[in-house]
Amino acid sequence: MPTDQIDFSKELPLVFAEFHRINNVNLRNQFYKELDRHTPKLITLFRDKATKTGKIAEQLAKLMRISDLQEQPDVNMRRALVLYALPVYLREDASKFFRTCNSADGPDLTETPVALLTVVTDDTADAALFSPESISIVVEDEILVSGPTNLADSFLLLFGYVYALDLQYPKNLELTFTFIQKVVMCLEDNKPLKGRLLTLKTDLFNV
Template structure:
């Protein structure tokens, strides 16, 4: 994969018409292996995807949860959605690092007033919902159809790209999100239109990948709140 990297990027990024993801992974099946997605991300950005993601996500998690709690006690639809997530989190007997990460990743788009319903999909079997018009998604398969199960106890999490299940990701939500983020770079995909703030936050604040574009609006406010406690 190292020796064929330049050719692969030319085929993915340099093509006049972007190839279908299925065609790309059929030609480069190693991209279906988690370790190779992480390696490809490093080739593109010279950043260790897993190390950077968890280091910065965990660093910001306490402050983010505080911001979510402060918002949850106010009024309005966003406050209600955050309050629901916080209640589910609070009633759990054990709050380990994985549950905290899952909470932050699910609450972040809510806090930024974005619609994550097409990203975080849930079903009770792997052949569950209609995936038409689903550019990217994390499809959580559960046996117990509750928000608690979807958040913290999934049976599996499938990574969906271009309307089909590409791989079965880790059952850990943060790890599956990390892998999806890696695929976005490895396959040169666009961020979901309704979640540009969320993914830009991951890109710039968590992964520290700059694109020389200034942060605006809600995202700038969130970043200032994080760093100016």
């Protein structure tokens, strides 16, 4: 690990503490409680959309196929599926946020303000989305933290960094991060939800 890279295990409680100081919310507990509560309905919505026609449906269908092929699906894989599929469903481009690289190659992180970098191997690139070699948090073109191979934990820590370091949401993922903020973390900013996000929230809470 490079000397200027932060130790994940030591950084995690610090980020959680700072997030709690800012929002008076337990980041880990709130994130997983609400994400897990909404996951079944979200996956149902994603699967339904995947049966339609068009580019969005094709992308969702591909994620569903990869997820379904996992030998031992568990809660972490379902969380990862939701986090990967959410921006697709909201018609946002996550290609500059969910970055991948081969373990033998150094990634080009130029113009990468905020991202999650997943290390994969050539022969398992698709499957490794759910069981990667490692996941790193990238801030301002640099790998800040290399943490667990659990996408949800890495996303959680990055979301905490956004608040702790006063970062902007990724430019192309404003709806996705706003969903995490308002629906998952229940953090309001008194701004109305935009069309696609409002529709998703309505569908999600429509019993």
